[in-house]
Amino acid sequence: MAKNTSRNPRYAALNAGGNENTRRLIDASTRLAEEMGRIFPADPDIADRHYWLETIINHVPDYIYAKDTDGRFLIANQVTVADNGLESLRDIIGKTDFDLHPQHLAMAIAEVERRVIETGEPIFGIEERAMVTKGRDRWLMTSKVPLRNKSGKIVGIVGVSRDISDRKAAERLLEGQAHLLEMIANGRPLDEFFRELILLIEALIPRIRGSILMLSPDGHRLLHGAAPNLDETYCGMIHGVEIGPKAGSCGTAAWRGEQVIVADIFEDPLWEDYREIVRPYEFRACWSTPIHSRERKVLGTFALYSEAVCVPDEQQKELIAMAAHLAGIAIERKQAEDRISFMAHHDALTGLPNRALFEEQVAEALEALRGTGQWAVLAFLDLDNFKLVNDTLGHAAGDELLKVTATRMRASVRKSDMVVRVGGDEFILLLNGLPCERDVVLARLEDIRAAIAAPMQINGRGLQVSCSMGVACFPNQGKTVGELLANADMAMYRAKELGRNNLQVFTEEMADKAHEKLLKQAELRQAIARDEFLLHFQPQVNLETGRVFAAEALLRWRHPERGMISPGDFIPLAEETGLIVPIGDWVLRAACRQCKAWHDDGLPLLIVSVNVSARQFRERNWAAHVAAVLAEIGLDPRFLELELTESLIMQDVPGALATMHELEAIGVHLAIDDFGTGYSSLSALKRFPVRRLKIDRSFVEDIPADVDDKAITAAIISLAQNLGLRVIAEGVETQAQVDFLRHSGCDEIQGYFFSRPLASADFEALLRQPAMTADAP
């Protein structure tokens, strides 16, 4: 036999690099043959030989058998007989694989044997599935050679099979693990993953059924995860079971955070309260293992049920531990994904949905309402003076205010409504399914506004914040999300125009206004190119000398159709759209150029004062830009005064101070316009490098009738004097106002009393009058 195998090229090929198991089988057979030759005499009695041979094959753990050409067993060793569930050799002789295995497996075996018989070629090391040992599914590695009679005719096959079920199980486990890890990596749904995991373990541990339960978010109950082969009614009964020190296998395992092996449910006290639930299903053993997170937090349980009273062996325990570990990874991964998705769809500060989630859900919500005859209300909501809270009380207080507001809004709406933070202090409300009654809708919204405006405590300080709302109703004021948002936005704009702390519902008139605004914006854009801007100049007069010392440049727009337009009608729009930057730049150049021209013409050396908008002032390197303009025009910087409003400075005091110092350094003078209307504190004012304060017209207007205005004006004048600043009152129209201002110590005045703003030629004429000469600044 040894000689045969070494000469046969097929054996040689297999020995060279073939299947490891086959090689071991062949080696074992070779050694067996050699051993037989050594032990037994060279020429024994034929009966002895037969007996010896039988003894040998019966002691080999592999399956050895011979079959005739019809697949009927001629002979088989003991282990083949026993593992097929038979008692003696006689029981198997004459049977075929169709008598022993399921039809599909028997057919596969018969097909291989047919090939061996037909070709006369042996087959080595093929893998076969067979049901042996009381129906248990086994894998065999088989070699089959043709069986010949003395004359060389093939009369059947001889087969040798080795049980490789353990190796196959290990392979299956590896494949299964790889598949499961891939599922985790691909973010497959958790229930699908659980199902596959349980099916893998069920395939590897015979006669068990698996279940995965998840710990509820409050940590008190176990919820159904997956149990592909457990009865649905049973799963339903287990769903929601409370964990505790005596709550069956799973409830107790989750409670203790450690494995609970119950060998006999009917005997174990842990099952006392649950025995009747499980009795109809005839489970006897239940082994439950907690599923842990990396931080050893219990996430759920992995349990195996058996109908037999039993405990897991070491190998099974390892499998269970692996399964619980994989389940933990999958759950944690899912939780991380959920967290990321939550963060992507919610505002981190308030926990409210964000705009992305709103846009995903709102269309659906509207679709559901379509045709029901009910309304949905979309409202933009903006906190009034939020910026002031932020600036004066700090960002932490601002954040707290937003959180409180969000909580109040959530509490004021129904679960089916949406409250969304869209950034800063802006929110969107979507109220669903309201009756088509304007009063009802308005009452609901006013309730929400009232809830927001209720007093609150922030960092130990009492605070009360009102809000503005712009509202559009579905379907009348917008059929799509886009329309509703745009219309609510228009209504909000109107609410702000009306001085905030109010609610505006969208009207067609608002749409017309918005349309007009768009047109105006387009015209404004073209105005510079079409040379439609011009400057008027209003004299500023020294009260003591009565001389004009400066001219304030005031912008005018000569519209081709609408005539002269004053800045109040277009500056706000220019500021809103950012067009104020190029427009302001035009003003600066034109004013400086005019001033220089007057100087060059030998007119009194006046100062020109120019209004600066916040957008312009915040431009990067703005001071350097001003210096460049002055240099280009050739005007000495001391003849330029820039008027900054108080609110402009207060928007960002450190930033404004830095730019003010840069401007001061290039020699330009600064004045604070509209003084008294902003919030500048006296301490802040002291730090501003300004030369002049302009008392706002609103204080001057009612002098001398209004005692308060008189008091404020006098206070501003005295404050300016104390700080060493000059002070000018604007909007001075009457002799009485002049008298009061002079009496209070005011240095300068500007207003209709002396002159209205004038076109440059008229202003020039004024300057040419005697006694108008100004001293150099």
Ligand SMILES: Nc1nc2c(ncn2[C@@H]2O[C@@H]3COP(=O)(O)O[C@H]4[C@@H](O)[C@H](n5cnc6c(=O)[nH]c(N)nc65)O[C@@H]4COP(=O)(O)O[C@H]3[C@H]2O)c(=O)[nH]1
């Ligand atoms: N009732 C009354 N009004 C008087 C009297 N004396 C002057 N006024 C008006 O008061 C405004 C003074 O300018 P402002 O407070 O800087 O207020 C200015 C300023 O804030 C802004 N503005 C004007 N030109 C420019 C500019 O070039 N750039 C920027 N950013 N804003 C400008 O537009 C505002 C309005 O300008 P105007 O319509 O020219 O209005 C001018 C002027 O005509 C008076 O005795 N009685």
